[in-house]
Amino acid sequence: MKFSATVTLQYPTIFSAFSAEDYVQGLDWIRDSGLDGAELCISHYHGLDLGLIRAQLQERGLGCSTLSTGQSRSLEGLSLIGVTPDIREKTQQRLLEHIDAAAYLGSRVTIGLLRGLGSAASADRDLRELAEAMKPIIDHADRRGVTLCLEAINRYETALLNSAEAAMDFIENGLGNPDCVGILWDLFHANLEDADLCACIDLMGKKLAHVHLADSNRMFPGYGHTDMKGILKAIKESGYTGYASFECLNLPDRETVLRETGHWVDSIRQL
Ligand code: LER
Ligand code: MN
Numbered sequence: 109m110k111f112s113a114t115v116t117l118q119y120p121t122i123f124s125a126f127s128a129e130d131y132v133q134g135l136d137w138i139r140d141s142g143l144d145g146a147e148l149c150i151s152h153y154h155g156l157d158l159g160l161i162r163a164q165l166q167e168r169g170l171g172c173s174t175l176s177t178g179q180s181r182s183l184e185g186l187s188l189i190g191v192t193p194d195i196r197e198k199t200q201q202r203l204l205e206h207i208d209a210a211a212y213l214g215s216r217v218t219i220g221l222l223r224g225l226g227s228a229a230s231a232d233r234d235l236r237e238l239a240e241a242m243k244p245i246i247d248h249a250d251r252r253g254v255t256l257c258l259e260a261i262n263r264y265e266t267a268l269l270n271s272a273e274a275a276m277d278f279i280e281n282g283l284g285n286p287d288c289v290g291i292l293w294d295l296f297h298a299n300l301e302d303a304d305l306c307a308c309i310d311l312m313g314k315k316l317a318h319v320h321l322a323d324s325n326r327m328f329p330g331y332g333h334t335d336m337k338g339i340l341k342a343i344k345e346s347g348y349t350g351y352a353s354f355e356c357l358n359l360p361d362r363e364t365v366l367r368e369t370g371h372w373v374d375s376i377r378q379l
Contacts, residue, residue, distance in 0.1 A: 109344055110144040111373045112173035113354040118151050118178050123355045125365050135168055136305070141370035145171035147353040148215070148313075151179040153205050162213055169377075172215035173351035174257055174292070174318050175206050177222045188241040189224035189234050196241055203245045211252040216318060218292055220259035226268040234268055248286045257318040259292035262300040271301040273309040276315060278305045290317025294355065299334050301325045306339075309346050317346055322356035328365050329356070329372055341379045 112343065114123040115134040126134035138146055150156065165172060180186045184201040199222065206217045219242075226234035249256050260275040269275045275291045283289055291312050295305075297320075302308045308318065323332025330336065341350065358365055 109175070109257045109340075109348060110171070110351045111353070111376075112143055112145040112147045112171075112351050113138050113141075113147060113369065114176065115146040116149040117156065119149070119183065120353065121149050121178050121179070122177075122357055124149070125358055125362050132164060134269045135164055135170060137369075138144070139168040139170060142373060143170075143369070145173045145351065146212075147173045147176055147351075147355070149176040149179060150206065150209065151183055151284050152202065153209065158209055158212055165213070165218075167370075172210075172213040173353050174218050175210050175213075176218050176220075177203070178218070178220045181221050181224075183306065186222060187224035188222065189226060189237045191224070198320040200241065200244055205246050206207055207245070207249050207252050207254045207256075216257050217249070218257045218259055218318070220261055220292070223258075223266075223268065225266045228267045230253060235282050238268065239278075242243070242283065246283065246288060254288065255317050256289045257292035258289055259294060260297055260301065262297040264300075270297070272298065272312055273302070276311055279315060289294070290315045292318040292320065293335060294320035294322070295336070295339060296320065296322040296324070296326045296355075298331075306342050309342050309348075311341075311345075316343070318350055319343065319352040320355040321352050322354075323358075326353060326357050328354075328361040328368060330368075331360050332366075337376065337379065340376050344376075344379060362363070 114122050117126045117131055134197050188199050210217045260272050260274055262268055263270045267293050279289050323329050325332040326336040
């Protein structure tokens with residue numbers, strides 16, 4: 109298993125200990141903490157120098173785990189469902205750009221809230237609309253050899269794909285089980301939605317493509333009541349070799365996150 113942490117390149121996020129202006133310091137901290145890579149938050153590609161970012165990662169011996177793409181939903185109103193055809197096309201286009209960037213960086217692409225929120229009353233129709241809107245994105249990801257990480261997100265943020273089981277069902281039956289689509293399992297959302305976390309690891313099997321690390325209250329691992337070490341051990345024992353990436357709040361405080369990340373990763377590597 110490899111480890112990464114969220115680094116934002118353009119806009120603020122509650123999930124990074126560094127601002128976009130200080131992202132290079134964030135990369136230094138990731139390297140110094142002994143992690144393997146950065147999960148990059150990218151909203152759009154205007155004025156973004158991907159060549160420079162790739163060089164900055166390489167200089168530090170870091171990979172890029174996945175591209176976090178959800179910022180443009182709140183900042184620009186992008187969504188794959190429940191929007192006008194021109195907004196849907198703009199969203200599809202943005203995801204194609206993310207896929208090209210991921211191919212260049214050797215990364216994956218997350219599809220979380222950028223897919224749209226849907227509603228409980230129209231969930232079946234929403235998922236059919238989502239499957240249709242994802243077709244050109246899946247074709248492009250397949251051509252470019254990039255994995256799409258469909259994130260299971262809790263019911264208080266979206267009506268669609270809340271649990272690992274729902275995400276598996278959608279990939280298999282809604283999308284026709286394409287090889288290039290896997291699941292992003294976020295342990296904060298899983299704590300709210302998934303009844304048996306070890307059973308989920310078995311259920312997802314090879315479809316588990318990325319993991320987000322946060323405790324039950326979204327604090328740094330060890331400051332909530334999820335058995336983080338037990339789950340990480342089970343993920344490792346399942347044969348998972350992908351990334352587990354910190355996506356927790358700067359809580360209990362930023363200093364704790366900065367100080368404890370390296371030690372916590374070491375302890376998980378030894379499990
Ligand atoms: C993003 O990875 C995530 O987990 C969402 O909760 C962001 O709102
Ligand atoms: Mn997440």
